[in-house]
Amino acid sequence: MSLRLILDLIARLALWLLLAPLLPGIINKVKAWVAGRRGPPVLQLYYDLARLWQKHAVLSTLASPGFVIGPAVAWVALAGAALLMPLGPAGSALSFRGDMLLLIYLLALARFCTAWAAMETGSAFEGMGAAREVSFAVLAEATLITALLALCVQTESTSLVTMLAPAAGAGAVLLAAGLFTVLLAENCRVPFDDPNTHLELTMIHEAMVLDHSGPPLAVILHGAALKLLLFSLFLTEAVLPLGQLSTLAATGALVGGVLAVTVGVGLVESLLARLAFRRVPLLLTTAFLLCLFALLMAWKGGAE
Amino acid sequence: MPGLFLLVAATGLGASIAFGPRCARLWLGLTLVGTAAALTAALGVLTGTPEWTWRSGFLVGGEALYFRLDGLSAWFLVLVSVVGGLGAVYSREYWSDAHNPASAPRGRAWWSALVLSMGLVLLCSNGLHFLIAWEIFALAAYFLITLDRAQRAVRTAGWVYLAASHAGTVCLFAFFGLLAAHTGGWELGPLRDPGELKPLFWLALAGFGVKAGLFPLHIWLPSAHANAPSHVSAIMSGVAIKMGIYGIIRFSGWLPVPATAGWVVMGLGAVSAVLGIAFALAQNDLKRLLAYCSVENIGIILVGLGAALLGRAQGNAAWGRLALAGALLHVWNHGAFKSLLFFGAGSVVQATGTREMSRLGGLWRALPWTTALFALGVLAVCGLPPLNGFVSEWLVYLGLFDAATQRAASVWAALPAAILLAMAGAMALAGFAKAAAVVFLGAPRTQAAERAQECGGLMRSPMLVLAGGCVILGLAPMLFWPTLARAVGSWNPNWTAGAAPAPLTALSAAQIAVALLAGGAGVWLWRKVRGNGLRRALTWDCGYAGPTARMQYTSASFAGIVTGWFGWLLQPERQLRRPRGPLPAAASEFVRVPETVLERVLGPVGTCVMRVSETALRLQQGRLQAYILYVLAGLIAMGMLVLLGGQP
Structure with missing residues (x-):
């Protein structure tokens, strides 16, 4: 491994770690703006993380060391998935055929570790959250794989750099709608989950981390922000033809795209109510069908 | 060279069958020697020794023994010998003489027989001997599954396994028999030309599929694996079902397929x-x-x-x-x-x-x-x-x-x-x-x-x-x-050449990085938590003062969402006692998921067959007059058939 690659990876990691907590701040600002409030500062999550990192932790008497190690492994998995993601004009530091599958399975590893840590406490609320998380992920993962297949067939390649460079073709709108829905589900945003609710019975992600505190909670919150940035980037790069633009334009399009997605999440959250849980599979199936149609269009487009 | 090791393996395992019931230590030693020798032979073939074949000068059942160890069978032999050896070690504590004085001695002998017969299945390149080894393998597995035969559930699981296994073996008899009839001999090997052999693949798929446990031929698998002693479950699930996979892969490689x-x-x-x-x-x-x-x-x-x-x-x-x-x-x-x-x-x-x-x-x-x-x-x-x-x-x-x-x-x-x-x-x-x-x-x-x-x-x-x-x-x-x-x-053979694909190396690097970083991050966060100060308290659970263990999420509730989607297939049986009145005394919910294919499809079909047979049984009541009547009626019916236009 050359020195240059290591420096490249460190630079990327720093960029990811620093920028990720910005997104929840922007979403909250948008929500406050729609509601006519002033809202918390955009950098609020940074303050929270710094504060939590210094605090001492309270652990359940039932919890094993896995309660702390789980969030750490999940965070590593999410950061690893982020490093696999190409950054528009900067390309990817580590790219190989089939890297998109590693990305999907790293997300799965993060999910497993979060669910494991949630189950450590023996709490029914946390069990409920974990059960919902892993169950809805079945549909979300099928949707993601379908979206990846669509991109693979469209670009006739199986590595993220080449898959994400050109535009998504005829099925771009379908793909964007499907991926945006998956983004909302996987990041536990409205209409799948309400990050601000005070009723534990209706939560997914927040219910899983009820008993976490101090540094582990900081790691979990930062990991969630990384995941949100990862999905926004993926959506932007899948739809926009970044590979065909000049470096400056591509960077602008990338940043603009991620911002647009973030603002979109904020608007959805302001304008929609949370769905009843029995409707969640329905919405996810719709997202799956959207991606499936995108896949069929990609197939048809190439055949002509 | 592999031949020598295989001879040692066969001798070791054979001797361990003989000594198994009497001396547990000697059995363990012999089994380990045997499996280690088999492992060496298999690894030798996989790492470069040319494919090994051996044909005996004497006949067994009218056919000369023909053994072959090539890359594919060696690949599976590695698995058999590793799990065979490790399971033997495990069983010394798990199913020891002290806890199971009656069944432990015979369990040891059957274990060695199972490992030996699976090895023979992999080596035999003669249809007749393959079937013999296959049958010994099936029986050894049956006796291992039913080691704890005092329990009714174990006996039932054993019978279902034996019946399913033999249903598969019938297909294999037909497969090997038809194959021998077409090729004129029992010996097996690569055959490319005759297109008329193609449909035989379906017989092999069914026969080996039962053993492999592919859906919907898996009916025997859940209860057998659940009720067997755990070391037996391990070798059944980890290795024995792979023999079915071996059969499908082997014969789809050797024979033309549709x-x-x-x-x-x-x-x-x-x-x-x-x-x-x-x-x-x-x-x-x-x-x-x-x-x-x-x-x-x-x-x-x-x-x-x-x-x-x-x-x-x-x-x-x-x-x-x-x-x-x-x-x-x-x-x-x-x-x-x-x-x-x-x-x-x-x-x-x-x-x-x-x-x-x-x-x-x-x-x-x-x-x-x-x-x-x-x-x-x-x-x-x-x-x-x-x-x-x-x-x-x-x-x-x-x-x-x-x-x-x-x-x-x-x-x-x-x-x-x-x-x-x-x-x-x-x-x-x-x-x-x-x-x-x-x-x-x-x-x-x-x-x-x-x-x-x-x-x-x-x-x-x-x-x-x-x-x-x-x-x-x-x-x-x-x-x-x-x-x-x-x-x-x-x-x-067209896929022989080639170094490791480049992405595999990159993947391996990424895997190592993830492993190291995950371990490091886990330790680091744990130390950080300890350093910051750590307090233990009751699970918060949004303010419960005295949570009990029974308030935890159960396995059925955890799986509820997804099993709901598959309700059409799983058909869970529920027994629900709702809480009644202002101060309910007891309430319970019991959920059981039946083996749908076995209990909802095969069970009713079996019952129907039994009913029809019982009706037919009424014809046979042991009176001579009735039998004479049947013969007479049969003769008249045949005579009518001939008279009404049947050709002689």
């Missing part, structure tokens, strides 16, 4: 993967869950094999080779992590006396080793990086994705298979998050779980070895690529 074979195998594989794991998710019995998960993994292997068949049919496409490599690697991987998980389940059963997950919980404190090793196995079986399950699934996926991007004709099989595999993978994660969490985390739900004791060194060391195997296969898959390429090459 054009639709690849499509059917891939379809069956994808269905097995999704439905197998759906059943697994719904189980509340730890070992039944593991058993159904084997159906899923067999599905993954078959998807890879199906893609390989399609790839071979379409001009030996490179993606077929990737998929076959993934399937074969998954044979090893599943053998390693499933045996590990069954050994872990055995440790739980020994410590608590129950397999019901709703009676367990919080075992991590009493069983720290078992918990850690089981957790590792769970990560591997879910196909999560950086362990071995991910590598083989990744190879299969890559084969499917390549088939899709190259717009080969088989894309219509590859696309749905990839999507279904993704669903199965996510469901496996849900199922094993549930199993591991309900059994090992939280608070103990019963006193039995509270008083659990960790297993001893003889049970722990085989688990450690298997866990090490999972880690090495996961972190350094390219070390095993040359051996894998040899196994693939003996299936299709």
Whole structure:
């Protein structure tokens, strides 16, 4: 491994770690703006993380060391998935055929570790959250794989750099709608989950981390922000033809795209109510069908 | 050279059958020598020694013995000998003379017989001897499953296994018989030309499919694997069902196959993967869950094999080779992590006396080793990086994705298979998050779980070895690529050449990085928490003052969402006693998921057959007059038939 690659990876990691907590701040600002409030500062999550990192932790008497190690492994998995993601004009530091599958399975590893840590406490609320998380992920993962297949067939390649460079073709709108829905589900945003609710019975992600505190909670919150940035980037790069633009334009399009997605999440959250849980599979199936149609269009487009 | 080692292996195992009932230590030593020798022979063939064949000068059953050890059979022989040896060590503590004085001695003999007969199945290159070895293998497995035959459930499971196994063997009799009739001899080997042999593949698929446990031929598998002693479950699930896979791979390599074979195998594989794991998710019995998960993994292997068949049919496409490599690697991987998980389940059963997950919980404190090793196995079986399950699934996926991007004709099989595999993978994660969490985390739900004791060194060391195997296969898959390429090459000679594909090396680097960073981050965060100051308190649970263990989420409620989607298939039986009145005394809900194919399809059909037979039985009441009447009526009927226009 050359020195240059290591420096490249460190630079990327720093960029990811620093920028990720910005997104929840922007979403909250948008929500406050729609509601006519002033809202918390955009950098609020940074303050929270710094504060939590210094605090001492309270652990359940039932919890094993896995309660702390789980969030750490999940965070590593999410950061690893982020490093696999190409950054528009900067390309990817580590790219190989089939890297998109590693990305999907790293997300799965993060999910497993979060669910494991949630189950450590023996709490029914946390069990409920974990059960919902892993169950809805079945549909979300099928949707993601379908979206990846669509991109693979469209670009006739199986590595993220080449898959994400050109535009998504005829099925771009379908793909964007499907991926945006998956983004909302996987990041536990409205209409799948309400990050601000005070009723534990209706939560997914927040219910899983009820008993976490101090540094582990900081790691979990930062990991969630990384995941949100990862999905926004993926959506932007899948739809926009970044590979065909000049470096400056591509960077602008990338940043603009991620911002647009973030603002979109904020608007959805302001304008929609949370769905009843029995409707969640329905919405996810719709997202799956959207991606499936995108896949069929990609197939048809190439055949002509 | 492999011949010498195989002779040592056969002698060792043969002697261990003889000494097994009397002297446990000698048995263990002989079994270990035998399996080690077999392992050496197999690894020798996989790492470069030319394929080994031997034909006897004498006849057995009218045929000369013909043994052959090539890349493919050596690949499976490695698995047989590793799990055979480790299981023997495990059983010394788990099924010891002290605890099971009646069954332990015969269990040892049957264990050696099982390992020896599976080795013979892999070596025999003569249809007649293959069938004999296959039958000994089936019987040895039956006697091992029913070691604890005092229990009714065990006897039933054994009978279902024996019946299903013989239904499969009937297909194999027909297969080998027809094959011998067409080729004029019992000896087996690569045959390419005769197209009329193609339909025989379906017989082989059915016969070997029963043993492999592919859906819907898996009916015997869950109850047999759940009720057998855990070391037997481990070798049945990790190795014995792979003999079915071996048969399908072997004869699809040697014989011409129908054009639709690849499509059917891939379809069956994808269905097995999704439905197998759906059943697994719904189980509340730890070992039944593991058993159904084997159906899923067999599905993954078959998807890879199906893609390989399609790839071979379409001009030996490179993606077929990737998929076959993934399937074969998954044979090893599943053998390693499933045996590990069954050994872990055995440790739980020994410590608590129950397999019901709703009676367990919080075992991590009493069983720290078992918990850690089981957790590792769970990560591997879910196909999560950086362990071995991910590598083989990744190879299969890559084969499917390549088939899709190259717009080969088989894309219509590859696309749905990839999507279904993704669903199965996510469901496996849900199922094993549930199993591991309900059994090992939280608070103990019963006193039995509270008083659990960790297993001893003889049970722990085989688990450690298997866990090490999972880690090495996961972190350094390219070390095993040359051996894998040899196994693939003996299936299709056109796929022999080639170094490890470049992405595999990159993947391996990424896996190592993830493993190191995850370990480092875990330790670092733990130290940070300790450094910041750490306080222990009751689970907060939004303000409960006195949470009890019974308030925890159970395995059935955890799986409720997904099993609801598959309600049409699973048909769970519910017994619900609702709380009544202002101060309800008792309420309960009992959920059982039946084996749908066995109880809802085969059961009623069997009952119908029995009814019809009973009706026919009325004709036979032992009176001579009646029989004379039957003969007379038969003669008259035949005479009418001839008179009315039958040709003489």
